[in-house]
Amino acid sequence: MAHALSLWNRTDDAMAALLEAETIAPEQVRHHYLSRQLTMSWIRRQKGKPSCQLAALARRLHIV
Incomplete structure (x- = not known):
């Protein structure tokens, strides 16, 4: 679901769907490969620092 929403x-x-799945x-x-890929792509799209919620997710996924 998160992947489809991201494509749209x-x-x-x-991100809300991914966080709900995480709970x-x-x-x-x-x-999961896809959750890590989605998070990395969201971080790359950000201009400047990522949101606190996104940064925390990336830390939990050991991306950053």
């Missing part, structure tokens, strides 16, 4: 440029909704199955989200 609904990044906030996509249900944190290990799955942390180790």
Whole structure:
């Protein structure tokens, strides 16, 4: 779901879906290729510093 929302440029909704999935199955989200790719792409799209929520997600996924 998060991937589809991200493709439609609904990044906030996509991040909310990914965070909700993380509350249900944190290990799955942390180790899944697609969740890591989505988070990296959202960070790359940001101009300047990423939001606190996005930065925290990236830390939990061990991206940054």
